[in-house]
Amino acid sequence: MESGTRRDIEYFSKLIHETVHIPVFYMNKDFEMITGFPAIFTGNPLYPSNDEIYRQLDIYSDPWHIPVLRTTNFLENFISIKVGNNDEFEGAWILGPSVYSPIAFETINGLLNDFQVRVTADIIKEYYDSLPVINKLTLLHAGLLATNLLYSKRLSVTDVIQKDSSLANNIIIGENPDLHVSKNRQEISFHASYEWEQKLMQCVKEGRKEELIKRLVVPDTEGKPGILSKKSHLRSEKNLAISAITLATRYAIDGGLHPELAYTMSDLYIQGLEEMKDALELQTYLREALCDFTDRVNKAKHHKYSTPIIECQSYIFKHLYEEITLGQLAKVVNMHQNYLSALFKKEVGMTITEYIIKLKVEEAKKLLTHSEYEISEIYTWLNFHDQSHFTKVFKKYTGTTPKKFKFSKGLT
Template identity: 45%
Template sequence: MAGLSPAGGFVDGPLIHVTSLLENYIEVRLEEDSEYAGSFIAGPSLYGSVPEKIINGIGEDMKRTDKAALQRYYDNLTIIPQKRLLHAAALLYYLVYGKRLDITQIRLANGSVETPFRISDQIDIEVSDRLNNDSLHHDRVYEMRLMELIKEGRDVEVARELSIGFATEGVGTLSKRSHLRHLKNLAIAGISIATRAAMDGGVHPEIAYTMSDLYIQQIEEMHKPKEVDKAMKQALIEFASRVKEGIEDHVSGSGAVSTCKRYIFNHLYGELSLETLSGLVHMNSSYLSRLFKKETGMSLTDYIQSKRVDEAKKLLALTSLSLSDIYSRLHFNDQSYFIKVFKKWAGMTPRQYRNDIKK
């Protein structure tokens, strides 16, 4: 015996349903005389704990004001990882039908019914319509060139290409109900591709992903098409600028010095020592110190301090973190030492810098 699929045919196995609220339900459908006769339902459960930010977002979508009640609801749901849930589905199916299934069979059964309609049935029709109306997607070569410019850090050329070549026509329809939603989806897609191009160009993944998150969050709050278009173009230019900054800083000097610079950048929030760096490039510590000073004009200690101060400036300007939080994150020994080093490279104290930047 088997369960009934949404299309009316029977599928061999239990079904796993995931709601828009992230809840999971197991369904075992019953058949009587080849007709659907009801279902056994088990649930809800979660694959894992849901972060507070996600719960708040769900509350916003539902227009709920009682966020605390929603939080309590999620806190009280049982957490069952995906593999265990598949085994539970197999057990429930066995209790109903006395038939053993392995989880691979259950995955296959669910794969056949998860999509409520077949996209593939519409592809050929849609393509034919576009060809007939001369309404083709934008040139793939243009997209590749734009991403290559971002990867190479050529921000000026990215800005030029965006000003003369990029248009929203020819990119398909990403939302049938809302032109604004269409533009937001387009911007998110473009930023996602640019994020990977920037990482290919050497931008630290944490920086690239954070930039992507912040731009997408900003775009989601916008209500005018022109604002969305402008934000997307700014994002692509900034990705290229970040690549350019990294190239200008990291590629100067020998391979060993460049490797040290990259490692320092990637570990500003961790422990950094001459011993670690010399081991990284397989050089004597004294020789590496002399080589670094010769090629950069700065000692390794000074270089690390300057980069940590640059990072502290960003935290002072863009966050409300306290001085103690900032200096401890960046591995300064204490607040007085942090202030001394900061003043050496910035010409003012951290507090003065924060006050000036926010005027």
């Protein structure tokens, strides 16, 4: 590489690092570090050496003058730009690592289990917490900017995505679907009908639990469930259950269940079924999950509100552990405070303040029942002034004190 180009990359690297706050490195064809920002960077402890991860990016196969976005098995994101010309590979300009969102302990433990790595979760968490959180679009834009700076080449996000797709390995289905359908025709053996599935999920969407149970007891007699794993019947049943819960989640949201609650239920139910060892137990578990979604939709359907009120309730739901003011809500829905206050009282039957307090008390009840948190921790998180204020409000809505409520649930 010419010294001028190397100086350009060093200068551009510094600018991108200071602007986007992402690590930026240039490595030669032997993957030796030539320049990098920050100057001191702690590598992923899951790799034997700092340059190991860059070797795994397979930059040799990258196209020329095109930024390539890759995500590793350990959820790190990189933009790589192949440096050189069509005849000679000279090195790689690399932006990363970064992550799309903070990595939770549960995810880290899952990765350690999947790859059988002997590193403590705390050390890995410290590494992930040190990485910048950058969304995919911003990362792609950084790659486009770097390419333009180096090669004066104007590209779009679509150009990069299409080129990235062409780099992916061709995925071949194990069996030809057309031949499989032909075999099913010969044996008169088909999947459960789409109409039956629609009617089942419509019960979830409309909160009709009794009809849901009837349809589950008497399944589609003209079809059969798909086989989603050839090696394990239990794995196949789990995959079918995951598919059903995923569908139920979407239908429940369409039926009025709050998306965050629906997605959380989906996560927890799927995590639960993964621990099961018995296919019959799994069927009961799935039925209970679908009934739970349906029950919650039924409760939600009793309250039909206008769009501004729904948006207010959604904001309150997401920010319950924060201080919420009428002014904030008015900005969310672009309304005058007085008008919003009157509309909320008219539709919901209580003031915004009363609604927020009621939700906080319900949240406190859940924490007192299902966790080991101290009462002092709970009222602090929920922004009550002090324990006296929390106790007074809690008793007003429940008829008892937090301490007595917790004791009544068998918790001390």
